[in-house]
Amino acid sequence: MRKIKLLAVTHHSRNNINPIRPEASQIIGLHRSGEVDVTVLCNPDSTLIPYLEKEGIEVLTDPLDKKISFRTMSKIRNILIERNIDVLHLFNNIACSNGATAALGLKAKVIAYRGQTGNVSRLDPSSYLVMLHPRLDKIICVAKAVENDLKKYLWGDKNRAITVYKGHDQSWYQSDSADLSHLPLHNDSFKISLVANLRPRKGLHVLMDALALMPKDINIDVLLVGADPNNEKIKEMIQRSTIPRRVHAMGYREDAPEVAAASDVIILPTTKREGLCRAVLEANSYGVPAIVSDTGGNAELVLHGYTGIVVPPSDPKALAIAIEKLYGDRELCKEYGSQARLRIKKQFNVEQGVDKTLKIYKSLLNN
Template identity: 75%
Template sequence: MNMEKINLLAVTHHSRKNINPIRPEAAQIIGLHKSGKVNVTVLCNPGSTLIPHLEKEGITVLTDPLDKKVSISTISYIKKLIKEKKIDILHLFNNIACSNGATAAIGTDTKVIAYRGQTGNVSRLDPSSYLVMLHPRLNKIICVAQAIEKDLRQFLWGDKSRATTVYKGHDQSWYQGPPATLDEFPLHQGSFKLSMVANLRPRKGLSVFMDALALLPDGLNIDVLLVGADPDNIKIQEMIERSTLKDRVHALGYREDAPEVAAASDVIVLPTTKREGLCRAVLEANSYGIPAIVSDTGGNAELVADGNTGIVVPPSDAQALAFAILKLYNDRDLCKEFGRKAKERAINKFNVEQGVSNTLEIYQSLINEN
């Protein structure tokens, strides 16, 4: 077995100001660095929110625009780094990194790993898929959930086991802040608060959520917090109208304290209709002891143990979602018990240590193939 340190080049891109979306990725890279088994170099875009966190840990960070799906200059730079740094593992964390990085690795002995975060958007008949998940140079594709692995395997040529699963790791120290103060919103005294934290693309299921609210009995004391929903957006306003609870549905817009908003809720709801990954918002809420109601899409059913840490409903089923909301509204003790167990599950199953350990095993298995 090769006992020398593994030379890793991780390629990624981040432009968001909010640290929450990058925490699991940064924690994994830092964990690999701290393991003492990996020499880590990171290539990211200039101004990436990753840079200060990685450099603080003594990790070598290099930059490239990483702004084109296929860039001759980026491909040449990555190929140069592979040669100069004798890279053993090239780990590619998004599509731009994948298309350029995997192409740069052609003709080298470097093992290439891609990251896969959600189901869908892969087809053997789509030429663009061969630049990313179906790129012939990929040795391994690390999926964030077993459902994503299963979905991807049906499209892979040859060795299906190239797709595997490693859960993103979260750290409880990230979730020690107090719940968000929501005094600026006209919330009702003692209300049961439902929150939805999402970018609110159509597939996130806001319309299903609003239809479910319209099916609830009259007179319930609830408030609904929509993080990511622009209160001035006409389509958002129209969907809120269909809830029949206009004065109880609050569009909060973009917020950097989304986890703390979830912490101020009783339940988080994610009624995605298709193409879900391992939803960060659910893990953030669970880490605060807040249970979730999710639809059975992507990795959601792996995050939530139905009937134990939360409730899983069929996708696009407003009636089932309404029943789930009413169940927890009527049984606050059960709701709190789900939250307690959800936090335990987040700590035990979705921690940083398991993510780093499982990734290291994949690295070593690829190195041992030589």
């Protein structure tokens, strides 16, 4: 049987490999299946390149730095034609807007990736360059909540949206916990971490308000990964907690998963527009449970009362109660962490993501 000819288009520039591991592993898994002939188009400084080339995958490059680039469209279109590509898989918005347009009039099936809820509108012309692009045959969503949200906006066949969970590999999470000795932590404190690019919707203000509701003698330390300690707004937010000496802004860290591993619990109090949070997946893979708000795919990732706690979004009181519950019952906290690790291993592994993606390819090509 002839192999499926795949062109995957993606863009990455971070030094930290953790943010791109699920995507890279999916592409590599498709290559290793023996059923897919993989070509990757990515930016010249992509951190993906050495991992892909080590597997024998051919990598082509393009800046991929503009949402609408006639140069990029021309390059993608030429590859589709010259290599007789069967499937064009687009992993971000720049790839989608250029790739889907480049495929107009060609035979290749076109698949986009959708990583969060919200920010799509039938009245917004820019949406028709990405998720509402008429050339998309399938949109792989990172969570069922993302799929259901997107279906509200799709025209025509709403089943073009489908869920495939990102796959994580337990072998990625064997490093020692981060060394926190440089921080002024309190003896035997209960360590809480929030790992996020701290945009307002990530809910730092909700966590700070929750801390202000807690007993003043509670022995906790809060680790804010991604929070610039020199940012005035962050400083003001930390004061809002009423326990500023117990809140530590750690800035950007390439060892964010290891910081989570050094914690007792990870918090994600997102107020809206969430997908399937990588930070929670990473913490769970280290056996650290999570308290998350019920937005996007969080409630799919965390089983309330079994692998962690799910609270209503924008509810500091509920968040404070959840933190105090695990603070007061360390054995329950450890049990949640153990169950979380097992669940990630069973339901969010690389193999299930590769298998489901391959089935989608075959289904599209057999129609």
